[in-house]
Amino acid sequence: MQNDLNKVRQAVVSHIGSKVKIKANKGRHKIDITEGVISETYPSIFLVRVDNEVEETSRMVSFSYTDVLTRDVRMTLCS
Numbered sequence: 001m002q003n004d005l006n007k008v009r010q011a012v013v014s015h016i017g018s019k020v021k022i023k024a025n026k027g028r029h030k031i032d033i034t035e036g037v038i039s040e041t042y043p044s045i046f047l048v049r050v051d052n053e054v055e056e057t058s059r060m061v062s063f064s065y066t067d068v069l070t071r072d073v074r075m076t077l078c079s
Contacts, residue, residue: 001069008065012038012046019078022048022063025071034061035078 016038024032036050044064051058067073 004069005065008068009041012065012068013041015077016041020048020075021078022061023074024063024067025073036061 019035019037021033021035024034026032034048034050036048038046039049039060040047044066045062046065047060047062049058050061063073068075
């Protein structure tokens with residue numbers, strides 16, 4: 001499992017600055033869909049900057065590599 005976690009971490013690190021679409025399973029049939037840019041990575045989590053064009057603000061959302069590995073969070077690159 002540690003090897004798989006390292007692969008996920010390396011994939012995220014290699015896409016810093018890339019725009020991604022994230023589908024996060026929040027439980028009880030709730031799925032949160034956001035688009036943002038991978039901005040920073042840390043040993044256990046990574047941060048995605050989500051911009052709100054209407055209010056001209058941005059917020060940081062954190063996700064763990066484990067959530068990506070267990071498919072609670074699914075990421076796809078935006079073109």
